[in-house]
Every structure is written in C-alpha cells, then in structure tokens.
Amino acid sequence: xxxxxxxxxxxxxxxxxxxxxWQIVVTIAxxxxxxxxxxxxxxxxxLAGMAGGMIAILFRPVGRLLRHSAGIIVVxxxxxxxxxxxPFDPDNLLQRWxxxxxxxITTTASWxxxxxxxxxxxxxxxxxxxxxxxxxxxxxGLGLTMFVLIVSxxxxxxxxxxxxxxxxxxxxxxxxxxxxxxxxxxxxxxYIELFTKYDFGTLLLNSAxxxxxxxxxxxxxxxxxxxxVAKLRFPGRKWLSGSVxxxxxxxxIILVIPLYAVFSQLGLRNSLLGLCIVYPAxxxxxxxxxxxxxxxxLPSELDDAGLMDxxxxxxxxxxxxxxLSTPAIASVALYVFMxxxxxxxxxxxxxxxxxxxxLSRGIVSLNSSEVPRQHLMAxxxxxxxxxxxxxxxxERFLVSGLTAGSVKG
Amino acid sequence: MTQPGRRREGxxxxxxxxxxxALLMPTFLLVLAVxxxxxxxxxxxxxxxxxxxxxxxxxxxxxxQVRGDFAAAGDNARLEYRYRNSSIxxxxxxxxxxxxxxxxVVVTSLDPACDLEKAGAGIRCDLATLVAKGRGKIQIGxxxxxxxxxxxxxFKASRPIVRFSSYNVMTSFDFTLTNFxxxxxxxxxxxxxxVSIYYTVFGTAGALLxxxxxxxxxxxxxxxxxxxxxxxxxxxxxxxxxxxxxxxxLFDPFSGAVNAMLMQMNIAEGPxxxxxxRMVTIHIFGYGISLPMALTMxxxxxxxxxxxxxxxxxxxxxQSIPSDIYEAAExxxxxxxxxxxxxxxxxxxxxxxVLFLLRFIWTFNKFDxxxxxxxxxxxxxxxxxxxxxxxFAISNLGAGAAVAVVIFVLLLxxxxxxxxxxxxxxx
Numbered sequence: 001x002x003x004x005x006x007x008x009x010x011x012x013x014x015x016x017x018x019x020x021x022w023q024i025v026v027t028i029a030x031x032x033x034x035x036x037x038x039x040x041x042x043x044x045x046x047l048a049g050m051a052g053g054m055i056a057i058l059f060r061p062v063g064r065l066l067r068h069s070a071g072i073i074v075v076x077x078x079x080x081x082x083x084x085x086x087p088f089d090p091d092n093l094l095q096r097w098x099x100x101x102x103x104x105i106t107t108t109a110s111w112x113x114x115x116x117x118x119x120x121x122x123x124x125x126x127x128x129x130x131x132x133x134x135x136x137x138x139x140x141g142l143g144l145t146m147f148v149l150i151v152s153x154x155x156x157x158x159x160x161x162x163x164x165x166x167x168x169x170x171x172x173x174x175x176x177x178x179x180x181x182x183x184x185x186x187x188x189x190x191y192i193e194l195f196t197k198y199d200f201g202t203l204l205l206n207s208a209x210x211x212x213x214x215x216x217x218x219x220x221x222x223x224x225x226x227x228x229v230a231k232l233r234f235p236g237r238k239w240l241s242g243s244v245x246x247x248x249x250x251x252x253i254i255l256v257i258p259l260y261a262v263f264s265q266l267g268l269r270n271s272l273l274g275l276c277i278v279y280p281a282x283x284x285x286x287x288x289x290x291x292x293x294x295x296x297x298l299p300s301e302l303d304d305a306g307l308m309d310x311x312x313x314x315x316x317x318x319x320x321x322x323x324l325s326t327p328a329i330a331s332v333a334l335y336v337f338m339x340x341x342x343x344x345x346x347x348x349x350x351x352x353x354x355x356x357x358x359l360s361r362g363i364v365s366l367n368s369s370e371v372p373r374q375h376l377m378a379x380x381x382x383x384x385x386x387x388x389x390x391x392x393x394x395e396r397f398l399v400s401g402l403t404a405g406s407v408k409g
Numbered sequence: 410m411t412q413p414g415r416r417r418e419g420x421x422x423x424x425x426x427x428x429x430x431a432l433l434m435p436t437f438l439l440v441l442a443v444x445x446x447x448x449x450x451x452x453x454x455x456x457x458x459x460x461x462x463x464x465x466x467x468x469x470x471x472x473x474q475v476r477g478d479f480a481a482a483g484d485n486a487r488l489e490y491r492y493r494n495s496s497i498x499x500x501x502x503x504x505x506x507x508x509x510x511x512x513x514v515v516v517t518s519l520d521p522a523c524d525l526e527k528a529g530a531g532i533r534c535d536l537a538t539l540v541a542k543g544r545g546k547i548q549i550g551x552x553x554x555x556x557x558x559x560x561x562x563x564f565k566a567s568r569p570i571v572r573f574s575s576y577n578v579m580t581s582f583d584f585t586l587t588n589f590x591x592x593x594x595x596x597x598x599x600x601x602x603x604v605s606i607y608y609t610v611f612g613t614a615g616a617l618l619x620x621x622x623x624x625x626x627x628x629x630x631x632x633x634x635x636x637x638x639x640x641x642x643x644x645x646x647x648x649x650x651x652x653x654x655x656x657x658x659l660f661d662p663f664s665g666a667v668n669a670m671l672m673q674m675n676i677a678e679g680p681x682x683x684x685x686x687r688m689v690t691i692h693i694f695g696y697g698i699s700l701p702m703a704l705t706m707x708x709x710x711x712x713x714x715x716x717x718x719x720x721x722x723x724x725x726x727x728q729s730i731p732s733d734i735y736e737a738a739e740x741x742x743x744x745x746x747x748x749x750x751x752x753x754x755x756x757x758x759x760x761x762x763v764l765f766l767l768r769f770i771w772t773f774n775k776f777d778x779x780x781x782x783x784x785x786x787x788x789x790x791x792x793x794x795x796x797x798x799x800x801f802a803i804s805n806l807g808a809g810a811a812v813a814v815v816i817f818v819l820l821l822x823x824x825x826x827x828x829x830x831x832x833x834x835x836x
Contacts, residue, residue: 031670040674132744143626144637150713151641157666158655173661173669221439224432232429233422240433247444249767249820251774253793254813257800258450259443261579264464281443284436313428342648344777349801360650364781373658380651391646395639 005131008123011057011114012050014138018117019049019075019110021145026106027088032156035175036093044082048075049110056114057123068111076107113141155384162190162378169373190378198375200382202355203362207341207383210275210358214340215333217280218287223329225284226291227317231303241292247285252345260349270352278346283336290335294328295321331397334390341387359383448817454810456584461804467496467575469504469539473568475551475561482555485517488564492536493544499576500543504536508569513557518550539573588811592799597790605791608708609773615712616772617765620719621757625749627720628727645717653781656710660684687788703787707779711772719764726760727753766827770820792816 003009023045031038052075059067079087080103087103088094094102117137121130160176161169165186168175178187185192194200228234229241259278260269268274298321306316322329347361357365363379470493477486490508494501509531510516516525516532523534534547592598627638644652660667662680671677681689681702689702730753738748776793779785785794792812800809 028670031673032666037673129742129744132746136745140626140629143622147623147626147641148637151643154652154655154659154713155643155647157659158651161658169664173664173666174673176666221436225436228429228432232425232432234426234429237429247440249770249774249824250444250448251776251793251816251820253774253776253796254451254817255444255447257454257796257806257810257813258447260800261454261459261464261806262447262450277439278443281439284439288436338646342650344648344650344781360648363650363654367654367657373661373664376654377658380648380654384647384651387646387648388643391642392639395642 005126005128006124007057007121007126008054010121010126010131010134010138011053011118011123013053014117014134015049015051015053015056015110015114016046017049017138017142018113019052019079019106020046021142022106022110022113023079023087025145025149026102026109030088030094030098030102031174032160032176034094034098035172035177036089037091037174038088038093039090041083041087045079045087045106045110047082048078049114051075051078052111053114053118056111056118057121060122068115071115072107072111075111076103079103079107117141158377158380158384162374162381163187164374165189166372166374190372190374191382194375194378194382198362198366199354200359200362200379203357203359204382206272206356207359210272210279211337211340213276214279214283215336217276218283218336219329219333221280222284222287222291222332223322224314224317226288226295227321229288230292230295230298231300231321232313241289244285245289252282256345256349259346263350269350270356271350272356274350275343275346275358278350279340279343283339287332287336290332291325291328294325298324327397330394334394334397337390338387341383451810451813451817454579454807455588455814456586456811457578457581457807458583458585458587459578459806459810461801461806463578463806465495466577467494467499467501467541469493469501469506469571469573470495471506471569471571473508473564475564479551479553479561480557480559482513482553482557484553486551486553488549488551490534490547490549490569491544492539492546494539494541496575497542500541501539501573501575502537504539504571504573505533506536506569506571507531507533509567510551511558511563511566513554515552515554516549517552520547520549522547523549588805588807589814591805591808592795592811592815598795600788601790601792601795604704604789605773605793607704608711608775608779608789608791609769611708612711612715612772612775613765613768615708616715616768617719617761619712619716620721620723620764621761623716623720624723624727627724641720642717644714649714649777650781652714653710653778657684657782660706684783685787701788703783703789707782707789710778710782711775714778715768715772719768722760722764723757726757730756769827770823773820773823774816792819 004013020042023042024040027038027040030036052071055071055074056067059070062070084090086092086099087106088099117134119134119137121134126134157176160178163178164176180187229237229244263269263274268277302320302324303316306320307313311319342360343358344360344364347358348364351357351361354362354365359379359382363376363383366376366379472491474489474491475486476489478484479486488510490506492504492506507526509527510529512530516529519525519532520534522536523532525531526533532549536545536547539545623641627634627641659665660683662668662682662685667683668677668680671681672679683706684703686702688699690697690699692698734752735748738752743751774793775791776797779789779791779794780797783789785791785798790798792815796809796812796816798809799812800806
C-alpha cells in the first residue's frame, strides 16, 4: 500500500510542514524585529500542525466558518501546550502581547496554508492525478515562501543595518529593531555622514553623468545602426546581425589590461570621459540587437511612403522609425542606464581620484575596517534606490527589454 | 527579401549600401577601438614581459640651476644641469638636450659633452647613453655682461629641450613565453582552473533550475503576483556592489545576523567565517563530508543573483504556450507532472538551451561578484580573478594578459562545442 497517496497522510504531512515552517519564519521575524534571543521550537509546532492536518481533512463536512475557527483555536492551543506555554521564549523575554500576536500569526498562516494545500482532498486513497496535484500545491506554497524570503532578507538587512548604530550592531547583530523616537538625525546619521563627510553628492552626480551620457551615446550610435541592419540592403548584413552579439560574450576582464595600458598613456584613465567611451562600446551591440528586432517589425511600406514624399533616410529614422518605436527605445535606454549605473569593474580599475568616483567605486572604498558597516550599507541603499525606483516605475518596459535581447549579467 | 542576383547593382542600390555603411561606421569604429583592438593587444601583451611600472616609460629628469651670485655685469657663476634616468631597468640612449641662454650671458668654460650653438646664445649637450638609474651633472662657467637683465630666474624662462630614445617594452619586438610558463607552472593554476569550472557549472545549473522552479510557481495566478514578480527581479536589477556587500554583512562572522542566529539556535557552536573559510566538514550520521565553504557560498550568491533572469525568460516562454493543449491533455487525463514533462518542457527546451549557453559563458566570465565577496581568497580564485591578481596585485601585466588569453581560448572551445551540439531551432 502506498501510504503517501492517502489523503489523511497528505494532510498530516502538509500540516506538519506548514506549521513548522511558519513557526521558523515567525520566530526569525520576531528575532529580527525585537532583537531578543528566542528559541526555535519547530518540533512542537510540527506536532500541533499534524494534528491540525487531521482536523482539516476529517472535519471537511463541517461548515467552513466553524471548521476554520475550530482548527485555528485547536492548533494554537496545541502549540501553546506543546511548548509549555511559551511558544517562542522559554526564558520569558517577550512582552505578553508580542507572544500572543506571534502565536496568532503562526497559527492562522499555518492553518490557511494547510487548507489551501488540502483543497478538495478527502481522507481516502488518492488517484494519481489528485495526488500529484496535492503534492505540487504543497511544493508551490513552500517554493513561493522560500523565494520571497531568500530574495527579501538581504535587502531587509541592508536597509536595517544602515539605520542601526555601530554599538548596537556589535552588541547584538540580530537587533534590527528601530526606535523612531531617537529622531531622524540619529536614525539617518550614516546617510548624513556619507553626504557631508564622504561627499556622496558628488558620487551620485558622477554616476548620473556617466549613466546618462552612456545612454545618450548608445542611442545615438545604435539607432542608425539598427535601422541600417533592419531596413537597408548591403553586403554583410546577415553576417553582421548574427555576429553583433558575439561581442557581448567577450569578458570585460580580457579588455581591462590593454584598455588600462592605453588609457593610461592617453590620459583617459582617471577620467569620466574614459568611462563614457568604454561603457557605450559594451552596451551598443546589445542595444543594436534589441532595436534591430523592433525596427524589422515595422512595415516597410511606411519607409517607402516617406521616401515617396521626399524624406531622406535620416528623416525617416527620426520622423517615422523612432516615434513608432518609443517603447523599444525606452526599454533600451533603461536597460543601458541600469548597466552603466551598476558597472563596477572599469570604474574600479580606472578611477583613482576621489572627486571622480562613481557610486560603485566610492562604495568599495567604504569597505574597510575603519568605516563602520552602517556606512557601507547606507551607501548600498543609496546606490540601489535609484535603479529600483526606475525599475518599479517602468517595470513593464524593462522586463520586455530584458527578455528582448539580453542575457547579460 | 529579394536577392539582387547577378544583375548589376543600380545607382539606388549603391546609394543604399553606402548609406548603410555610413550609419554603421560609428558603431564599428567604437567597437573596433574599445573591444577588438584591445582583444588583439591583449595577445600582444601576453607575450611581453610587461609590468605595471612599464606603463610609465623611462624618461630623463633634468634640473637646471645657477650657482653663485649672478646679477650685475661681470658676475661669474656656474650653470648646473643635474640629470637622472627615471627608469630603474632600462637605459636611455642618444640623450641630447638643448637650452637657450638668456641674453647677456657669456659662456666661459664648457663641459666636454657640450657645444655652443646659435653664436653662443644656446648650448647643446650630448650625454650619449645613460644607464638605468644613472645620474650626473654638467657644469658650465658663465659670466654676465651689461645686457643681462639681472634676474637669475630668466634662466628658467627657457626650458631645456630633451631628446632621447629609450627601450619601450610595449612597442618593441621582443617576445617571450615566460608569462605562459609562469602561469602554467604555478602550483595553483590548475586549482584556479578547477574552481572556475566548478563555479561555472554549478552556478549556471543552479540559476537555471531555480529560475525554472520560480517560473513554475509564478505561472499560477494568485493575489499579489505582480508585486512578487517585481520583488523576484530585485537581486538581478540591484547594483552588484550593494547586494554583494549585503551578503558580506549578513554572513559576517562577528556582526552578521546569520551567525548570530545560528549560535542563538544552537546550530553552530562558534562563529562561522562563511566567506573566509576554505573547507568545512559536515557530520551527518557519523560521516564527515568535506565541502568547500567559501566556494559554495559564492556559487549560492551567483544562483541567488541570476535565477531571476532565467525565471524571466522561462516565464515569458511558458506564457506563450497555447493553453488549449493543456486543456486537451487535461481531458486525456494527463497528470500535472506528465503535463510538465511532456508538454511544458519540450516547449521551453529551446530557451533552456540558449540560457544555459549564454549563462555558462557569462558565469565563466564573471569577475565582480567573487572579487567583492571574497577577493578571490579561501579557494574561490577563478581565472578572471586571477587576471586581476596577476596584473594588478602582483603588477605583472604580462602574466595577467596571459591568463586572459587562456580565458579567451577556453571561451572559443566552449563556443565551438555549443555550436556543434546546440539544437538548431533554439531561440
């Protein structure tokens, strides 16, 4: 008998998994928000959850409201009982209300995850289809929880570390609680210090200059090029559109030594101009590739009509092709901006002068034992915010741009 | 598109061709200058014994000074030139300098190396060859006439014009294979290669699998999906510098949250130096398994940072699969796993292959991530980090370029293999 195909087994398993998972998540969240040392009690929660699984599947015929409330109360009581009245803190470190809230969250979240996973399943042997559906639902829920956690935790730590003080970080690395009563000047002291002492205003400006210049140069070069590859007939056209992306596969680290040598001799190395030459060269091929695809999709009749009306090819580009492909140009611009803003290698190799540092270059120099960690994290937040704001604002453009032509990283 | 065939090209076609070339020319020149020429230059440098110091070519440092009172007519003094070869390795050859004397200055005694020029108004000194680090001085007796302005600083008004030829490693035709000998014979080279392959294979495969998993999850509609989809792209969109340092802070052995949490929960006895420890032994059921710790962490970071990209591509591909084939499969009683295996997977196989190929090459090329996380220490030095290490940390540009050549050759080999075995309809 394949016991794992039985509905009851599935429900008990799901109950145990969900309750222990939510117990872990809530305990970690409590530790990170209150800074107190708590004990992880996943085992008792798992037992309570298994009992909850049994209730959830055996009491299916009972009305929904009654079943949910009864289930939640029973699971909560069981967790409370199995952990000897202290679900999170055997040493009595939390306020009473904190414990109660956390227990309520754990139980409710576990119960509803469990109910959703069980779905319409009955406590009998399951057919293959229903059985797979059930386990995939469980996997789906677990996967979603895992992805949300692993993606958000580093960003959470980044923001919270930038707001704590050096002493509290060393005294208790888990204490990310924020006390708004200290006032903005204390809370944001790392940011204030970065802008006053470390001249982050200039760095922001440098980064902005280089990124915007890179976007403009890239567009000025790639729009006519892409148009030519998409619409004009010339020998080598096929070869060109196939090979342009090969340039994208050449690693920057191979180019860095010769460029370092030559730019040193030309006096371009320690300058923003040097970066404004190197960055576009690395972004133009992909911009050309992305735009070419879009231009090729525009009907040629438009160009012909333009030619008939006496427009030159350049006028066709600026008056017909470009206005029609604003979404593509916007996504290319955003994508190139992102690359230039985030670029690290060339900025790190080329720039020596603090006045010329871009954000990436400036933040590396904060990574020393003399500079407190909060400054480093505040710098990271400053560098991340503009890209993330842009990204969230234009997500649709950017996502289509990312999928259109680039697998770069 | 119609092929012109054997027909002679007309004026219109010629114009179109010329215009196309004109439109592409700027791009071509920029890419040539910044990508293709450096690529060739890299090969050039790799067979030359170039160090970072050679970027400053040897030069003659010359200082001019008047010794003694020299103001009124009849004053005698010595005009002194001190010179030095700035290079500590290469001699300067055929060193000659010219200097113009202020009016009213008459040379009374000349150094044997020097001659008078322009009817006594200038001097020319021939220093011949100056060995590395070589230095010396030239003294010339001078006397002032009435025409002299009375100001010693008028000597400085005309700077000596120096000419010499020196050996420049960069442009000479001396070649050597010592760079390659050095990198191949270094004990760690094969370790570096192994780490590179390990990092690339596991990083690529991990990011692809996680991306596939994430895409399967996000294909289902549920409340809050757009928000979570945006969130899932954060690791890829945020600057590498920010996320890498966030990981470093998160896993710090002393002030990091992860270590504190592990110790709090009695999972770890003492702080673990995640990015600084080479090996770790995990005891499971009495067996000790050794794992490379720092390398695993770097690979996890790579997976974390790049799974969003695979996720995005796979999701886009999956959403273009017509939904009626799933409905048909459903009616035929195909189970969910069968549907995934026999319907979804064949549809996304092409994009998976392309992603694997490109991600493989890009992971192999990755430098920033490892450099920022570990600096290439604790068994995480890949070939790309080795380029930096050789060229800029040990300041041996030639050896760095040689490692870069190795990278390039391996990339070519990968590409050939991929082209041979890639499905033809991929993309």
